[in-house]
Amino acid sequence: METVQVLLLAFVSIVIVNNLVFTKFLGICPYLGVSGRLDMAFGMGCAVTFVVTLAGIMTWMINNWVLATLHLEVMKYVCFILVIAGAVQLVEMYLRKFFPTLYESFGIFLPLITTNCAILGLCLFIDLWGIKSLLEATVLSFGAGIGFTMAICIMAGIRENLQLADVPDCLRGAPITLITAGLLTLAFMGFAGMIG
Amino acid sequence: MATEIKAKLTFPGGVHPPEYKEITEDCAIEVMPAPRQLAVLLGQHIGAICKPMVARRDKVRAGQVVGDSDAFVSAPLHSPVSGTVKEIALQSHPVLGRAPAVLIETDIQAEAGKQPCPDRFNKDFDERQYSCEKICESARRGGLAGMGGAGFPTRVKIEPNPRLPKHLLIINGCECEPFITCDYRLMLEWTWQVLAGIRLAARAAQIEQIKIGIEDNKPRAIHAMQQAVDQSGQRGRIEVVPVRTKYPQGGERQLIRSLLGKNVPSGGIPPMIGLCVLNVATCAALAEAVVCDAPLTHRVVTVTGNAIVRPGNYYVPIGAAVADLIDFCGGLTERAAKVVLGGPMMGFAIADLSTPITKTSGALTFLSQEMITRAKYDRRVTPCIRCGRCLTVCPENLNPTKIAHAVKKNRLDLADQYYMSACIECGCCSYICPANIELTGYIKTGKILQARTKKKMPE
Amino acid sequence: MLSKITVSPAPHISKAYSTRGIMLDVIIALSPAVAASVIYFRHHAAIIIAACVLVCVVTEWLCNVIRKKPNSLDDCSAIVTGLILALSLPPAIPVWTAVIGSVFSIAIGKMVFGGLGSNIFNPAMAGRLFLTASFGTLMTTWTVPATIDPGMPVISATETQAVTQATPLAWSKEAIKGKAEVQTVNRQLTASFLGNTGGCLGETSTIALLLGGLYLLLKRTITFHIPAAVLLSAFVCASIGFLLKSEAYISPLLHLTAGGMLLCAFFIATDPVTAPLSRKGKWIFGAGVGAVTMLIRMVGEYPEGVMFAVFLMNAATPLIDRFCKLKPAGGVPHG
Amino acid sequence: MDKIRFFLQQSWLLISASLVFGVLLAALNAQWEPRIKANEIAKFNRRALALVPEASTFETIDSEIIVDLGKGQKTHVEVKKALDAGGELIGWAFAVEGSGFADKIRLVLAADAKFEKLRGYDVLFSNETPGFGDKIKNDFFKNQFHGAPVKAYILNKIGDAKTIDDQIVAISGATVSSEAVVKTINTFLRQVQEALRKQGQIGNGQ
Amino acid sequence: MPIFAQTTGMWQQAGLAALIMVGLGTGFALVLLIASIKLKVQVDAKIEQVYEVLPKIDCGACGFAGCSSYAKAVVSDPELLGRCAPGGSETANKIAAILSLSAGASSVPARAVVHCRSHTKDKEFYATYTGIPSCTAANAVANVQACKFGCLGFGDCVQACKFDALHVIDGLATVDYDKCTGCTACVKACPRNLIEMVPFTQEKMMVVACRSRESGKVTRSMCAVGCIGCGLCVKQTDLFSVDDNLARMAYDRYEPGPACETAMEKCPTGVIVYRGKNALPPRPAGEKPQAAKV
Amino acid sequence: MANNDGKTLSPGNVLLAGLWRENPVLRLLLGMCPTLAVTAAVKPALTMGCSVIFVLLCSNIVVSLMRNLLKPHLRILMFTLTIATFVTIADLFLKAFQPDMSEALGPYIPLIIVNCIIICRAEACASKNGLFISMIDAFGMGVGFTLTLCVLASIREVLATGMIFERPVLPVAGDSGGWFVPWAAMGMPIGAFVTLGLLLAGVNLITRRGKG
Numbered sequence A: 001m002e003t004v005q006v007l008l009l010a011f012v013s014i015v016i017v018n019n020l021v022f023t024k025f026l027g028i029c030p031y032l033g034v035s036g037r038l039d040m041a042f043g044m045g046c047a048v049t050f051v052v053t054l055a056g057i058m059t060w061m062i063n064n065w066v067l068a069t070l071h072l073e074v075m076k077y078v079c080f081i082l083v084i085a086g087a088v089q090l091v092e093m094y095l096r097k098f099f100p101t102l103y104e105s106f107g108i109f110l111p112l113i114t115t116n117c118a119i120l121g122l123c124l125f126i127d128l129w130g131i132k133s134l135l136e137a138t139v140l141s142f143g144a145g146i147g148f149t150m151a152i153c154i155m156a157g158i159r160e161n162l163q164l165a166d167v168p169d170c171l172r173g174a175p176i177t178l179i180t181a182g183l184l185t186l187a188f189m190g191f192a193g194m195i196g
Numbered sequence B: 001m002a003t004e005i006k007a008k009l010t011f012p013g014g015v016h017p018p019e020y021k022e023i024t025e026d027c028a029i030e031v032m033p034a035p036r037q038l039a040v041l042l043g044q045h046i047g048a049i050c051k052p053m054v055a056r057r058d059k060v061r062a063g064q065v066v067g068d069s070d071a072f073v074s075a076p077l078h079s080p081v082s083g084t085v086k087e088i089a090l091q092s093h094p095v096l097g098r099a100p101a102v103l104i105e106t107d108i109q110a111e112a113g114k115q116p117c118p119d120r121f122n123k124d125f126d127e128r129q130y131s132c133e134k135i136c137e138s139a140r141r142g143g144l145a146g147m148g149g150a151g152f153p154t155r156v157k158i159e160p161n162p163r164l165p166k167h168l169l170i171i172n173g174c175e176c177e178p179f180i181t182c183d184y185r186l187m188l189e190w191t192w193q194v195l196a197g198i199r200l201a202a203r204a205a206q207i208e209q210i211k212i213g214i215e216d217n218k219p220r221a222i223h224a225m226q227q228a229v230d231q232s233g234q235r236g237r238i239e240v241v242p243v244r245t246k247y248p249q250g251g252e253r254q255l256i257r258s259l260l261g262k263n264v265p266s267g268g269i270p271p272m273i274g275l276c277v278l279n280v281a282t283c284a285a286l287a288e289a290v291v292c293d294a295p296l297t298h299r300v301v302t303v304t305g306n307a308i309v310r311p312g313n314y315y316v317p318i319g320a321a322v323a324d325l326i327d328f329c330g331g332l333t334e335r336a337a338k339v340v341l342g343g344p345m346m347g348f349a350i351a352d353l354s355t356p357i358t359k360t361s362g363a364l365t366f367l368s369q370e371m372i373t374r375a376k377y378d379r380r381v382t383p384c385i386r387c388g389r390c391l392t393v394c395p396e397n398l399n400p401t402k403i404a405h406a407v408k409k410n411r412l413d414l415a416d417q418y419y420m421s422a423c424i425e426c427g428c429c430s431y432i433c434p435a436n437i438e439l440t441g442y443i444k445t446g447k448i449l450q451a452r453t454k455k456k457m458p459e
Numbered sequence C: 001m002l003s004k005i006t007v008s009p010a011p012h013i014s015k016a017y018s019t020r021g022i023m024l025d026v027i028i029a030l031s032p033a034v035a036a037s038v039i040y041f042r043h044h045a046a047i048i049i050a051a052c053v054l055v056c057v058v059t060e061w062l063c064n065v066i067r068k069k070p071n072s073l074d075d076c077s078a079i080v081t082g083l084i085l086a087l088s089l090p091p092a093i094p095v096w097t098a099v100i101g102s103v104f105s106i107a108i109g110k111m112v113f114g115g116l117g118s119n120i121f122n123p124a125m126a127g128r129l130f131l132t133a134s135f136g137t138l139m140t141t142w143t144v145p146a147t148i149d150p151g152m153p154v155i156s157a158t159e160t161q162a163v164t165q166a167t168p169l170a171w172s173k174e175a176i177k178g179k180a181e182v183q184t185v186n187r188q189l190t191a192s193f194l195g196n197t198g199g200c201l202g203e204t205s206t207i208a209l210l211l212g213g214l215y216l217l218l219k220r221t222i223t224f225h226i227p228a229a230v231l232l233s234a235f236v237c238a239s240i241g242f243l244l245k246s247e248a249y250i251s252p253l254l255h256l257t258a259g260g261m262l263l264c265a266f267f268i269a270t271d272p273v274t275a276p277l278s279r280k281g282k283w284i285f286g287a288g289v290g291a292v293t294m295l296i297r298m299v300g301e302y303p304e305g306v307m308f309a310v311f312l313m314n315a316a317t318p319l320i321d322r323f324c325k326l327k328p329a330g331g332v333p334h335g
Numbered sequence D: 001m002d003k004i005r006f007f008l009q010q011s012w013l014l015i016s017a018s019l020v021f022g023v024l025l026a027a028l029n030a031q032w033e034p035r036i037k038a039n040e041i042a043k044f045n046r047r048a049l050a051l052v053p054e055a056s057t058f059e060t061i062d063s064e065i066i067v068d069l070g071k072g073q074k075t076h077v078e079v080k081k082a083l084d085a086g087g088e089l090i091g092w093a094f095a096v097e098g099s100g101f102a103d104k105i106r107l108v109l110a111a112d113a114k115f116e117k118l119r120g121y122d123v124l125f126s127n128e129t130p131g132f133g134d135k136i137k138n139d140f141f142k143n144q145f146h147g148a149p150v151k152a153y154i155l156n157k158i159g160d161a162k163t164i165d166d167q168i169v170a171i172s173g174a175t176v177s178s179e180a181v182v183k184t185i186n187t188f189l190r191q192v193q194e195a196l197r198k199q200g201q202i203g204n205g206q
Numbered sequence E: 001m002p003i004f005a006q007t008t009g010m011w012q013q014a015g016l017a018a019l020i021m022v023g024l025g026t027g028f029a030l031v032l033l034i035a036s037i038k039l040k041v042q043v044d045a046k047i048e049q050v051y052e053v054l055p056k057i058d059c060g061a062c063g064f065a066g067c068s069s070y071a072k073a074v075v076s077d078p079e080l081l082g083r084c085a086p087g088g089s090e091t092a093n094k095i096a097a098i099l100s101l102s103a104g105a106s107s108v109p110a111r112a113v114v115h116c117r118s119h120t121k122d123k124e125f126y127a128t129y130t131g132i133p134s135c136t137a138a139n140a141v142a143n144v145q146a147c148k149f150g151c152l153g154f155g156d157c158v159q160a161c162k163f164d165a166l167h168v169i170d171g172l173a174t175v176d177y178d179k180c181t182g183c184t185a186c187v188k189a190c191p192r193n194l195i196e197m198v199p200f201t202q203e204k205m206m207v208v209a210c211r212s213r214e215s216g217k218v219t220r221s222m223c224a225v226g227c228i229g230c231g232l233c234v235k236q237t238d239l240f241s242v243d244d245n246l247a248r249m250a251y252d253r254y255e256p257g258p259a260c261e262t263a264m265e266k267c268p269t270g271v272i273v274y275r276g277k278n279a280l281p282p283r284p285a286g287e288k289p290q291a292a293k294v
Numbered sequence F: 001m002a003n004n005d006g007k008t009l010s011p012g013n014v015l016l017a018g019l020w021r022e023n024p025v026l027r028l029l030l031g032m033c034p035t036l037a038v039t040a041a042v043k044p045a046l047t048m049g050c051s052v053i054f055v056l057l058c059s060n061i062v063v064s065l066m067r068n069l070l071k072p073h074l075r076i077l078m079f080t081l082t083i084a085t086f087v088t089i090a091d092l093f094l095k096a097f098q099p100d101m102s103e104a105l106g107p108y109i110p111l112i113i114v115n116c117i118i119i120c121r122a123e124a125c126a127s128k129n130g131l132f133i134s135m136i137d138a139f140g141m142g143v144g145f146t147l148t149l150c151v152l153a154s155i156r157e158v159l160a161t162g163m164i165f166e167r168p169v170l171p172v173a174g175d176s177g178g179w180f181v182p183w184a185a186m187g188m189p190i191g192a193f194v195t196l197g198l199l200l201a202g203v204n205l206i207t208r209r210g211k212g
């Protein structure tokens, strides 16, 4: 019962209270780049969720089972990124070959994700927070993906509306998106401290 | 005087503009003599534009065919007077801008002027003496086209269609537009003729059941029609149904929704759900065409508004210029700022007063500056404040502001996603918008652009 | 005679109200709350309100000048923003703070998005949030209404000087933490109804806000959907807490009358620009505002959650709109 | 064989780069690791030294000290002796951890030789909001603990921050962070005192 | 600190690190090699080519999910050219080159010509138009201006032109031939079909800048510079023809010469003008005709 | 673009490209995450910038040297491997010699690995150009990045704390009687986003005006 509660809190916390985009500035590039249309944003969100869950689990295992036992923490970053990049590339090739429709709808986002800080960032934060159970790491990774999806979908909705608005020329595109993102972080501030 | 009637039947959405019907509702139909010159436009109805059947300097008789087409969806055109064809030339058209027309110089000596013949009809009228085919043929030869606004050739509408069998005839006596009273006067004064037309239409279309929808702000018309139905022993078959006064109650889709609680599919037509909708004036014209063999050359026009000297309901030859009507009605007052062919909600603003009356022109409304800008600070347009009023009033349950914005930003794909094509252009959204945005205008524009990108409209 | 003739697409007549009319209505509806704030907080209130309105108007004018756009002041929306921002500020904040808030409201909250109608977030709340984030101490310093203490001290923000007069909601937070009696808090209901308690300028007097809200409803400037949804969902959430743990959670009625709940329900959440278009959307929006507010009030760290709730739901509005997309009366057309 | 050859043709670069980089990293790490370790200790020492300025070294005690965090969670505390130049015990210092407004808060606590009075605390790590919770780093708040008796502290919203006793005045607008500091100190301080006492390191077991 | 103080520990560590790295490296190299062979997917050659010139950093700046999806999109819709920010114009040009391989280039450039020369002062108005300022919207309203065929001047074509080559000058859409690329966007935009793509066989072309099919009398009453279909130009050269009250020029046969010049001079309303780069300003319009209407 | 193989590239041009014409943050919108995350104050921003210059320089050198040996399916892996190695070196260095900064920057130093600027330069410049041009390019891009970060950070730090480089520049209100009350919001995410947004708008204004 208690673990369930802990996991639930961890999930809510990473989705809302410690949302990677709003509080940790991670994954800003796709957040700005792929939030133009809702369907694209949702596809991106799904792809990120998938990869970040995978990456979170794999890096946790490598870190705790291999590197920590061998006292090779110095190899952490290199291993993390190799695992992420390799896995993403493999998954992409695999999807493209065997599930072309799935690939069309969400696999196209995969290559973009290797250079997405949210993935590596989450792995690093899991390490930094000293998460000791694989289950919690999994929940956190999945939650981070969900949090990213939520953020990018909200942004996409807003941007679709802004397309019809009379935004001053010099603010079109990235600037207004950034300002909107800033105001969004204000909205999520209300949840700060809710889960200790 | 009939008593107050409170109807319950209605549709969701719609608006309640001030009615202004009192200006002309007590003006009996008056015959307007033929003016010196008439211009019979060759495109007056939906469907193929007619080809001229006469040439320059030809003599024509009253009722003679001057234009026709072989197309299935079309109706012939007739000369309302005897006279000479002056020329065939471009003439201002309220919708098409400029369109070819047959210009006829009236032979004033020979022209007695056509009189309406409502006395030919009474309670003993029996439609069964006319065969279905004969009625359809008369409708076609008489050049009948819907007089409620769209001008769809009536023959096509009433002819039985095995693919789309019809089981109910709905007669549209709503006249929901402000100012207009021509249908009202018809129902009051030519009750029997209208009823005869209804029965003929039902016979032609082989429909047993008939409902006549009339807005509850016309208790006298409801009463008159009810009485006529009762007296002619048609009670079980024909039902006079009061509906709530609300614009656009007279839109056929809305009327059907009010009467039957059913929706006509978006972009579809009433026959798809087994219905036929006819306007009362169309019925009156049908009766005349079948019984008196008289083609559609004249119609009742409400000349109204607060900028005309002598408003009223007039029996006008089709092809008479707006200027002639103005002359006949004593001229415009100083305040005139807008001339609208039709009612203020859906009518077409014109500036060329030589524009002729067509089969679908039920009214001519002259508005003063105050009437146009009655609301608001000088019709200044502000950005949409997303108040949602336009959504609330849209009888088709659309999202007008989104469509209009999309059109404005040239995003026709987006406009389509918000079902631009389902708009009936009733104007409720523009009427209600506090920001004064011409939503209907944008939507119309969007439809035109859409049609052009699909290359349906070469011009 | 004909030189004056105009042509345009149909329709040729329109209803007799305008954007400006709507905004003026809101201003009228806010006047009881303005009056109450001046009664309770004297010249402090008057100065802040005047400053906010003035700065908002000037900022909008400046933005228009910079963008070389026609002047848009005559739609009066800047005045509404100024008023609502002022009414949501604590009585004792320095005027310069109000000025910064107003500039942020109009410049960042509204004009960068393209001005009236284009903004995603409620401008007044944007300003208030920015102030809260920047000057937390000043924004949580509640002075006593002048009717209780005519001297009404002006607070200088030293770092350890804490609450002067706790607001009902601050008490509620204490009660949740078990540091105050729920009963003592609940006894503030009457004071909160009249407005004779600590809080933001315009939010203290329930009766003034109700009056204004009623006016807006009667004039049909707003529809009942959003206020009803906000109050209902807040009431339900508060009741659940109250029923489960009445020793920690204050009475739902106090939750409705205290803090910015009514100001929000009638004036802030109803801002048409940042709320959904359709009726169904308005229900969802209102319910969301009520629920998030109560979540923050009862579980979160802040005593008051209205502005966060409104902001959050503003952000979700495009998605709600999309989710509640209307279907044409005759069904979706083919092709 | 061909396959292996082909594979090597394609991949020799990656493999050799891996080799080179791996060796490079390990070498650098070995080179710098002592420094990094020293930095960490230095950081603690710097903070602790500020609290116990007379100390010259801090020495970790050998015995285990376990603190109960409630809810069945326990943690190990590394307690250090502060020794002056002559090797005389002049105080105690140790790092503690609790959860603050936004993230974890890590503090250094120091007490006097008898573990009766607090020598104050300093922040090792915190992520509290700038302008709000990060005022727990400010002197006016920290000073309240300097010289305060080792007791369960009580947080008040109003009061005089200048008097040094068990009454702590909260940072205005950041009650949560203030509370977190007080709660963390309360959790650890007396348990450590108790444990040391039991081990006979202070007060001779009464 | 002495260099290589912990020599043994270090070499152990280095060995381990190298082992792990080499293991990972070899593993991935192997797996990816196999995958790249086994999972090869045939892609449209053109998309492949475009992809090759893209920076392949999948930054998403183009609004697409990575370079490959942008490559795919731009191949099917060349309007998306130039979205790649990191690649810049260099990349855009390369893509354009790839995409244009199939597009046959015609020898004579076609440029837009507005077939109206009526400025505000030349036109007759019956009324003030107060509706939406767009040509398409206004064209749906009767009598916005007397001539049903002339330029409305609300600039739908200006909006459509991506190259800033069109401007409404004094109520008349005017092409800037230094900028026009002949993309035909404006042709589609004009609701009155006034804009036609004319093959510019010469630096400047002689055009009949009118589309009015009204009778001469009516045209005169509506516009000071409209074609009245009098046929004087036809008498000079057979490059002109009149049909439906409107003179037309056979652009494909056009050669400058004295006959054309005479026709231009003889034209009573001056509707024959030059259009093109450094075309002379047209002859000033005659008197504005008296309003023939009420 | 600096990577045009046909044309000869002048070093000055390449350098300037990074500083302004193709400034990674302001013009290419790359590397947004660190830009936003570490600009609450100038010192961490500068540290971050220097780390990026170091990594960029090293990885460009390595990539440029082995540019002719790359196999397509292993290219990305090769790049990330190189970058990750140098990032780890930078991280170790900071931990050893700048422990405070290392702590302040936290995971954002390792996140340089996925900073789009570096992989973008590796791909767009180093893998196509010789050593010299690649180095110049790395230096220009890195300095452009650092300068932008510093501009952003100084605006934020002044408004959020009244200080620059932790030295007071505005008299902060308090017992000593200053007038400036710090805008804490500028130190929070909102400050980062809005300041960068307005900065970008300013840049847009300048460049569009330049084009006429």
Ligand SMILES: Cc1cc2nc3c(=O)[nH]c(=O)nc-3n(C[C@H](O)[C@H](O)[C@H](O)COP(=O)(O)O)c2cc1C
Binding pocket: B046, B146, B148, B149, B150, B151, B152, B156, B157, B158, B161, B251, B252, B253, B269, B270, B271, B275, B276, B277
């Ligand atoms: C393409 C088309 C086909 C139609 N076919 C029929 C038909 O078969 N039967 C019929 O009764 N009406 C038909 N109509 C007429 C419509 O039912 C309707 O009466 C007409 O569009 C005018 O309606 P409105 O004034 O509400 O626009 C047709 C209309 C259109 C545009």
Ligand SMILES: Cc1cc2nc3c(=O)[nH]c(=O)nc-3n(C[C@H](O)[C@H](O)[C@H](O)COP(=O)(O)O)c2cc1C
Binding pocket: B145, B146, B147, B148, B149, B150, B151, B152, B172, B173, B174, B175, B176, B177, B248, B249, B250, B251, B252, B253, B277, B278, B279, B280, B282, B283, B346, B424, B425, B426
């Ligand atoms: C918004 C709107 C309002 C209409 N109002 C009326 C009306 O008041 N009376 C009427 O007879 N037809 C009205 N019509 C036309 C009807 O939809 C329909 O075309 C007509 O009743 C069919 O009969 P007809 O073919 O005999 O004209 C309206 C149409 C629309 C789109």
Ligand SMILES: Cc1cc2nc3c(=O)[nH]c(=O)nc-3n(C[C@H](O)[C@H](O)[C@H](O)COP(=O)(O)O)c2cc1C
Binding pocket: A189, A193, C132, C133, C136, C140, C163, C301, C302, C303, D101, D102, D128, D129, D132, D133, D134, D171, D172, D173, D174, D175, D176, D177, D178
């Ligand atoms: C942007 C923002 C950040 C805040 N950060 C903190 C914080 O880090 N620590 C804290 O204790 N309170 C913080 N607060 C304030 C608390 O949420 C809350 O107002 C306080 O705990 C109770 O107020 P009081 O001190 O007036 O009782 C913050 C408030 C805002 C608006």
Ligand SMILES: Cc1cc2nc3c(=O)[nH]c(=O)nc-3n(C[C@H](O)[C@H](O)[C@H](O)CO)c2cc1C
Binding pocket: B385, C022, C023, C026, C077, C078, C080, C081, C082, C084, C110, C115, C116, C117, C118, C119, C121, C122, C123, C124, C125, C221, C222, C266, C267, C268, C269, C270, C271, C272, C273, C274
């Ligand atoms: C009912 C109503 C409520 C409004 N509430 C607000 C508000 O809470 N905050 C605000 O800045 N403007 C408000 N406005 C004014 C206006 O809509 C606002 O400035 C726009 O968001 C600016 O685009 C309101 C207007 C109306 C009609």
Ligand code: SF4
Binding pocket: B393, B394, B395, B396, B397, B398, B399, B400, B422, B423, B424, B425, B426, B427, B428, B429, B430, B439, B440, B443
């Ligand atoms: S004009 Fe169209 S969109 Fe507007 S209310 Fe009528 S049907 Fe709806």
Ligand code: SF4
Binding pocket: B383, B384, B385, B386, B387, B388, B389, B390, B391, B400, B401, B429, B432, B433, B434, B435, B436, B437, B439
């Ligand atoms: S009625 Fe006008 S202001 Fe209101 S939502 Fe519709 S378009 Fe916008």
Ligand code: SF4
Binding pocket: E111, E112, E160, E161, E162, E163, E164, E165, E166, E175, E179, E180, E181, E182, E183, E184, E185, E186, E187
């Ligand atoms: S839209 Fe195209 S064809 Fe027309 S003027 Fe502009 S560049 Fe020329």
Ligand code: SF4
Binding pocket: E114, E135, E150, E151, E152, E153, E154, E155, E156, E157, E158, E168, E172, E173, E189, E190, E191, E192, E193, E194, E195
């Ligand atoms: S040429 Fe056509 S589109 Fe252009 S302004 Fe004239 S009428 Fe409008």
Ligand code: FES
Binding pocket: A026, A027, A028, A029, A030, A115, A116, A117, A118, F030, F031, F032, F033, F034, F114, F115, F116
């Ligand atoms: S820098 Fe973070 S996703 Fe690109």
